[in-house]
C-alpha cells in the first residue's frame with residue numbers, strides 16, 4: 001500500500017530548481033525573531049526567520065504569523081543587510097533587486113487566517129557577514145507584532161480546551177509505561193514460518209480494512225477475530241496493566257486514489273456508508289472499552305490526504321480518481337469524522353497518517369500536506385485536539401536513519417540534494433522527516449505536544465549488502481548510492497520491495513518527538529498481487545507490484561523492485577516474510 005505519489009516533482013522539480021541550487025540543512029538555528037507588541041487588531045504580523053548557514057551560503061525558513069484579520073494573498077518585503085542573494089525559493093514566488101526582496105504567496109498558501117501562519121524557504125549565497133534582515137513588511141504593514149516563536153500561543157499543555165469528555169485520561173505518550181497488543185493471528189502466521197518465532201511476539205497493527213473486518217470476516221489475514229474479539233484478547237494481555245491496542249482505520253470512500261493494489265470497497269461518494277456502517281460501529285465498540293486499561297492507538301487512513309496534494313491536476317502524477325476525491329471532499333470529511341468520533345472516546349489516541357519522506361519530504365509537498373491535515377482536523381466536527389499525533393512510513397520502506405550522507409553535504413561541489421536518489425528532497429530518512437514534520441504541524445496549528453510514530457516494520461535494509469561506510473567521492477551519485485541503506489531501485493517504489501528487512505523493533509519514546517517505533521504494517525502481509533488475482537475485497541492489480549514492470553512517472557520510470565508471486569494485498573506472503581527475517585536490521589539474535 002504505501003505508494004509514493006510524489007514522483008510529481010521528479011524531473012520537474014529538478015528543472016525548476018536548477019543546478020545552482022545550494023544544499024540545505026533543514027534543522028536550522030534560530031537566528032533572529034522580529035518581535036514586539038501587537039500593532040492593530042486588523043493588521044499585524046510577526047516573522048520568524050531561521051537560517052542554517054555554512055559560511056558561503058545558507059538556507060532560510062521564514063514563517064509569517066498573521067496577528068490581524070485574515071489575509072487573502074500576501075507579499076512579504078525586506079532588505080538584506082549584506083550582499084545575500086537568493087538562488088531559489090519555495091512555497092512562494094520572489095523578486096530581488098539589489099538588497100530588496102519581495103516574496104508573494106504561491107497560490108495554495110495565499111490565505112492566512114487570523115493567528116494562522118504560513119512558511120516559505122529559500123537558499124541564498126553571500127560573502128562577508130550574513131546578518132538577518134532588521135524588518136519585514138507584510139502587505140505593506142510593518143511586522144512588529146507580539147512575537148511568539150511558538151505559533152501556538154496556548155500555554156496550556158493540555159491540548160484539549162473542552163470538547164473531549166475527559167482529556168485528563170490521556171497520557172502524553174501512550175506507549176510509555178505500557179505493553180503493546182500482540183495480534184494472535186499475525187503472531188501465529190509468523191510463528192509458523194521457519195525462524196519466525198524470533199519475532200512472533202512483536203506487536204503489530206490490527207487493520208480494519210473493510211466493514212466486514214469489524215465483526216470478523218474469515219479473510220486469510222483477519223481470520224475470525226472481529227474488533228471486539230481483539231479488544232477482549234487485549235484485556236487479557238493487559239492483565240490489569242496499561243496496554244496499547246493499535247488499530248488501523250482504513251476504509252475511506254474511493255480508497256487509494258493513486259494506486260490500485262489497496263483499492264477499497266466503498267465508492268468515491270459513499271461517505272454516508274463510511275460514517276454509518278464503518279466509523280459509527282467501530283466507535284460504538286470502542287466506547288465499551290473506554291474505562292479500561294487499554295490505550296487505543298487509532299491510525300487514521302493510510303495514504304489518503306497527501307494524495308490530495310501530490311496526485312491531483314496540476315501535477316504530472318495526477319490521477320482522475322484523486323481529482324474526484326479532492327473535488328468531492330470525502331477524504332477530508334471522512335478523516336474529520338473519524339477523528340471526531342474516535343476522539344470523543346477518552347482512551348483513544350488518534351494518529352493521522354502522514355506519508356513518508358519519499359513522498360512529502362519535498363518542500364512543495366511538505367507544507368501543503370500539513371495544511372490539508374489541519375483542514376481535515378477541523379472538518380466534520382473534529383478539532384485539532386482530536387489529533388494526538390501522526391504516523392510516518394506506514395507500510396513503506398524508507399530507511400529510519402541514513403548515516404552515510406546528509407542534506408547539506410556537497411561532493412566535488414555538487415550538493416547531495418542534487419543526487420538522483422535524493423532528487424532535491426529536504427530529507428534523506430524517516431527520523432529527520434518525522435521530526436521536521438512535527439514542527440511544521442505545530443506551526444500549522446496542531447497542539448505543541450503532538451507526537452510522531454514511525455512504522456519500522458520493513459525498513460531495516462540489513463543483510464550482507466548493507467553498506468558499512470560512505471560511498472566513493474567520485475561523484476555525488478556514487479557517494480549517495482554507495483552509502484545508502486535503502487537499496488530500492490527508486491524511492492518511489494512501494495510494493496513488496498526486494499531486499500528489505502525488518503526494521504527497529506517496536507519501542508517507546510526512542511527519539512525526541514517520536515512517541516514510538518511501531519510495526520503498524522504486519523510484516524509478511526503483501527502490499528499487492530504481482531498479477532491480477534480475482535478477489536472479493538475490492539483490491540485491484542497495480543503494476544507497481546509486478547517485478548517486470550518498467551515504471552511510470554511516479555517512480556522515475558524505474559523497475560518496480562517488487563518480489564514475484566505475491567498474493568493480494570493483506571494476504572500472507574511467506575517468501576517476503578523470509579526475506580524480511582534474513583535482512584533484518586538490527587539483525588535478529
Ligand code: BGC
Pocket residue numbers: 001207209221261262521522525526527528569570571
Ligand atoms: C491491505 C489491507 C491489509 C493491510 C495490512 C493493506 O495493504 O490493503 O487489506 O489489512 O495492508 O497488511
